[in-house]
Amino acid sequence: MILTHRIIEGIDIAALSGRLVMADAPQVRQKLLEIIEQGNGKLILNLAEVGFMDSSGLSVLVSAFKAARAKSGDLALLYLSPAVRSLIELTRLQQVFAIFDDEAAALARLR
Amino acid sequence: MILTHRIIEGIDIAALSGRLVMADAPQVRQKLLEIIEQGNGKLILNLAEVGFMDSSGLSVLVSAFKAARAKSGDLALLYLSPAVRSLIELTRLQQVFAIFDDEAAALARLR
Amino acid sequence: MTRTITLAIESQAECIELLSGALGGLCRLLALPAAPIEIAMVEAVNNVVEHAYHGEPGHPVWVEFEWAPNRLSLRVRDRGQPMAPGRLEAAPALADPDPAALSPRSRGLTLIKSCMDTVEYEARDGVNTLSMSRALATGESV
Amino acid sequence: MTRTITLAIESQAECIELLSGALGGLCRLLALPAAPIEIAMVEAVNNVVEHAYHGEPGHPVWVEFEWAPNRLSLRVRDRGQPMAPGRLEAAPALADPDPAALSPRSRGLTLIKSCMDTVEYEARDGVNTLSMSRALATGESV
Numbered sequence: 333m334i335l336t337h338r339i340i341e342g343i344d345i346a347a348l349s350g351r352l353v354m355a356d357a358p359q360v361r362q363k364l365l366e367i368i369e370q371g372n373g374k375l376i377l378n379l380a381e382v383g384f385m386d387s388s389g390l391s392v393l394v395s396a397f398k399a400a401r402a403k404s405g406d407l408a409l410l411y412l413s414p415a416v417r418s419l420i421e422l423t424r425l426q427q428v429f430a431i432f433d434d435e436a437a438a439l440a441r442l443r
Numbered sequence: 444m445i446l447t448h449r450i451i452e453g454i455d456i457a458a459l460s461g462r463l464v465m466a467d468a469p470q471v472r473q474k475l476l477e478i479i480e481q482g483n484g485k486l487i488l489n490l491a492e493v494g495f496m497d498s499s500g501l502s503v504l505v506s507a508f509k510a511a512r513a514k515s516g517d518l519a520l521l522y523l524s525p526a527v528r529s530l531i532e533l534t535r536l537q538q539v540f541a542i543f544d545d546e547a548a549a550l551a552r553l554r
Numbered sequence: 555m556t557r558t559i560t561l562a563i564e565s566q567a568e569c570i571e572l573l574s575g576a577l578g579g580l581c582r583l584l585a586l587p588a589a590p591i592e593i594a595m596v597e598a599v600n601n602v603v604e605h606a607y608h609g610e611p612g613h614p615v616w617v618e619f620e621w622a623p624n625r626l627s628l629r630v631r632d633r634g635q636p637m638a639p640g641r642l643e644a645a646p647a648l649a650d651p652d653p654a655a656l657s658p659r660s661r662g663l664t665l666i667k668s669c670m671d672t673v674e675y676e677a678r679d680g681v682n683t684l685s686m687s688r689a690l691a692t693g694e695s696v
Numbered sequence: 697m698t699r700t701i702t703l704a705i706e707s708q709a710e711c712i713e714l715l716s717g718a719l720g721g722l723c724r725l726l727a728l729p730a731a732p733i734e735i736a737m738v739e740a741v742n743n744v745v746e747h748a749y750h751g752e753p754g755h756p757v758w759v760e761f762e763w764a765p766n767r768l769s770l771r772v773r774d775r776g777q778p779m780a781p782g783r784l785e786a787a788p789a790l791a792d793p794d795p796a797a798l799s800p801r802s803r804g805l806t807l808i809k810s811c812m813d814t815v816e817y818e819a820r821d822g823v824n825t826l827s828m829s830r831a832l833a834t835g836e837s838v
């Protein structure tokens with residue numbers, strides 16, 4: 333699992349690549365919570381390169397979502413890979429997460 | 444393993460598709476030997492759709508080659524898939540088998 | 555004709571990926587719908603590593619993959635602490651999430667039940683088995 | 697870190713394909729050179745089914761797949777009749793074929809030796825193990 337991070341206009345943009353599964357979830361959760369902690373609680377998470385995700389991965393997204401909201405910020409998901417999209421739709425979490433196919437739109441939402 | 448067979452100008456053209464491995468070798472050997480037996484001993488074997496071949500598969504080719512030669516005919520291999528090509532080159536059997544990338548050329552050789 | 559292969563790892567989160575790799579190759583070979591099958595297997599194995607063995611490495615985890623033309627069966631086995639009776643049955647069906655009360659946990663059994671047609675659990679003679687199966691449309695492909 | 701997965705089938709030619717499927721998925725996951733690894737495994741398992749078990753179905757065949765970043769090891773195990781001592785060593789290296797004296801047989805051990813860097817055989821306590829390994833260029837890919 334590789335995590336890259338940049339900041340645009342006070343909004344954190346993190347991209348994950350690899351498999352987001354139980355072996356990697358604790359580390360990724362901690363990194364995302366640190367980013368949210370140190371920033372404004374506005375996080376865009378690019379999931380285009382996540383080839384597989386299990387319920388541990390989902391729980392990382394939920395943790396980040398709650399931490400961002402707790403800081404009066406928000407989480408936006410950007411570019412879901414097919415595997416991620418099907419898991420999120422299966423669990424109906426698209427009703428909870430803001431999902432974008434365009435970085436500018438995600439930035440506009442969080443600005 | 445699927446075997447299709449047609450005859451052009453007295454030359455048998457058989458195409459294999461699937462995995463040519465130990466489980467399938469006896470059946471394929473028998474079919475090819477029947478074709479050679481019933482025909483003129485001139486056989487073109489299309490291997491484009493053979494996704495994997497092991498030494499049992501090689502031994503089928505050798506049996507067909509010997510049967511064709513025994514009938515004063517010949518065996519021509521047509522369109523090797525990458526897996527077949529690498530096995531044949533590993534065992535240096537390209538020194539023995541006539542190999543073609545063009546059906547017309549294979550037909551010309553056997554005519 | 556039914557054909558069976560058994561995959562075995564030790565109870566370490568890092569090895570679960572190997573099960574996924576092997577399963578992915580089997581699904582590709584047999585033209586099975588890989589996504590739900592992988593989710594079901596990974597969730598079942600996660601649970602074994604986390605709950606049956608309490609995160610302790612070095613214990614055996616088996617996945618039996620049994621293919622028949624019209625049905626795929628997976629049996630995940632362990633020698634750890636059995637799941638409490640009724641726990642599988644109690645796992646809720648998939649439902650609309652409540653944004654106010656989102657839990658980061660407890661979706662494993664629910665996902666397994668939604669990805670497979672039948673799910674059963676048995677603890678016997680020190681071996682626990684979660685059996686799952688999914689009907690295959692003949693010629694069903696990815 | 698070394699990671700291991702064991703694949704097991706019964707001694708039936710029709711089940712060898714499942715080993716190939718699983719191995720193919722593992723090679724894809726780990727970006728290993730699939731072609732020589734699959735040849736080596738299939739030839740070793742063919743030999744177990746054909747020679748160690750004399751074509752009799754219902755006996756166990758195990759393939760242990762052990763991955764380290766710089767080396768892949770495969771161990772093929774059976775409980776059948778052991779290979780005669782010296783047989784592996786006697787298998788000839790790959791050489792130019794003689795068109796006049798082509799044999800349809802006996803390329804298995806030769807292929808295994810040419811696809812892998814090390815090949816060893818041990819019969820002990822009723823279990824026979826053919827161990828093979830291949831160095832991996834770090835980052836070597838298909």
Ligand SMILES: Nc1ncnc2c1ncn2[C@@H]1O[C@H](COP(=O)(O)OP(=O)(O)O)[C@@H](O)[C@H]1O
Binds near residue numbers: 598641659660662
């Ligand atoms: N294989 C298992 N062995 C023992 N207990 C299990 C197993 N699978 C599930 N459980 C129990 O069932 C509960 C619910 O499991 P699950 O729905 O996967 O959610 P989670 O793993 O996130 O708690 C677990 O918390 C655990 O107590």
Ligand SMILES: Nc1ncnc2c1ncn2[C@@H]1O[C@H](COP(=O)(O)OP(=O)(O)O)[C@@H](O)[C@H]1O
Binds near residue numbers: 780783806
């Ligand atoms: N796993 C094995 N168990 C017992 N005998 C074996 C095994 N592998 C090979 N042999 C013996 O070694 C011989 C050579 O094997 P091989 O090179 O694979 O060619 P082939 O299988 O075509 O005979 C076999 O004929 C058999 O007698």
